[in-house]
């Protein structure tokens with residue numbers, strides 16, 4: 001089985017490009033998953049066009065890329081009979097971008113959306129960078145942009161792609177076909193930032209004392225749960241569970257694994 | 264790399280039928296028109312040429328340069344790329360002066376030798392852009408406020424002097440605000456091969472041949488006649504006349520005299 005992750009800022013052309021790429025991969029059995037924070041219809045668009053299995057994954061209260069990293073193993077397990085899994089990220093977090101070493105990491109980079117040097121791992125850790133929307137500007141600027149991308153993503157191959165005409169789709173499909181099969185444990189290309197403050201545990205008041213208090217409470221609870229992200233408490237992740245406890249929306253014994261339950 | 268010839272080997276149309284020619288050869292210094300209705304395969308042909316495809320695109324066409332396949336980096340590395348592209352949209356997004364922008368592009372293309380030579384090159388580009396557009400561009404003008412005509416003129420001059428790609432693809436360039444024939448002459452003077460998708464008679468009738476597209480295939484090849492060239496020259500004269508009168512109006516002058524007799528600009532070819 002192969003796996004490809006399409007990362008890129010919202011509206012950069014991920015879904016548009018994926019559609020053309022899938023056209024070139026018709027002989028493969030594919031599962032497509034779209035991650036987003038609040039809502040998406042991309043999985044329906046892809047399903048309509050290609051009649052393959054698709055799903056949406058909504059991250060809600062946690063960083064969509066952390067969420068993707070948590071969910072990817074489950075998706076792989078569930079679709080292990082497929083030839084290829086395509087993941088489209090939410091693209092909201094330039095820092096986290098859940099690229100994995102074992103699969104192919106593709107950054108869909110909107111040429112209109114700012115300087116390449118201001119992107120984080122989303123761009124710098126991609127195996128392949130597909131630059132979109134080049135049709136809207138001059139060739140001279142496309143060339144300049146390309147050389148700026150190469151400065152920060154030194155090892156990436158660069159493709160000029162277009163979500164309207166399908167330009168570049170053949171090259172992307174080629175790269176997917178040549179990418180290795182994933183097996184064994186998957187590893188992230190780079191570490192993601194941790195949850196480090198009270199805001200991460202859902203604090204809303206801008207106040208350092210309250211934030212600190214919230215953080216210690218959150219950390220204390222986090223130390224007592226097994227951090228399995230198993231979902232038995234009804235939340236997608238332990239962090240969301242902790243937020244809900246601190247917000248007094250649920251009791252902490254909703255997590256069946258809680259050690260040293262208060263009597 | 265010196266380019267003497269491009270060869271297009273036939274592929275298939277949308278129904279999978281073979282195109283009705285074996286191969287088309289195009290020599291350095293030639294202009295090739297691509298005509299046909301929307302959806303007839305014009306852009307796909309440009310795409311095949313830009314990719315220098317070897318049968319991997321949906322038309323299965325093969326393109327050779329000087330009878331050989333082309334290495335990949337000559338297709339993609341901006342410093343060495345042999346194909347230049349002039350697209351319909353020539354908007355800029357970099358907030359900087361014309362001079363600074365050209366300098367950055369010269370660096371990117373690996374053509375910076377010394378401060379002196381770069382400065383000269385920038386001036387040359389702006390001067391020749393100004394022979395193409397009616398509204399003068401100065402080196403301190405901000406890119407973002409260039410008019411459509413000025414942007415087009417600047418990009419043509421840039422293609423001629425900075426990009427130096429020996430093969431140029433032009434997708435429906437508008438002639439508003441520029442002396443379009445002079446623009447192409449500037450490129451052709453440098454021995455380039457030009458492919459242009461256009462229905463503008465000033466351009467289409469001034470090519471060496473026109474490829475007529477139908478259902479995804481090249482269905483006919485028309486060799487431009489002397490008569491057609493004459494018509495193109497005449498239309499080009501009218502276009503330039505319009506541009507001159509427009510400049511008079513812009514400068515706040517009165518337009519007193521009606522000129523009816525055309526003196527062809529390009530001379531007889």
Ligand SMILES: Nc1nc2c(ncn2[C@@H]2O[C@H](COP(=O)(O)OP(=O)(O)OP(=O)(O)O)[C@@H](O)[C@H]2O)c(=O)[nH]1
Pocket residue numbers: 008009010011012013014015016017042090091132133134135136161162163164
């Ligand atoms: N001009 C131009 N428009 C494009 C190109 N690629 C995509 N678009 C347009 O950009 C818009 C967003 O494209 P999508 O493919 O939905 O972007 P996305 O990255 O999947 O967006 P999210 O999934 O919401 O993050 C659409 O209107 C596309 O038609 C391109 O290469 N050129």
Ligand code: SF4
Pocket residue numbers: 225226227228229230231232233234235236237238241254255256257
């Ligand atoms: S039940 Fe406990 S371990 Fe499982 S997700 Fe909820 S908090 Fe985490």
Ligand SMILES: [Mg+2]
Pocket residue numbers: 014015016042088
């Ligand atoms: Mg999308």
Ligand SMILES: [Zn+2]
Pocket residue numbers: 063064065066093095096097
């Ligand atoms: Zn993040």
Ligand SMILES: [Zn+2]
Pocket residue numbers: 195196197198199200201
């Ligand atoms: Zn935090």
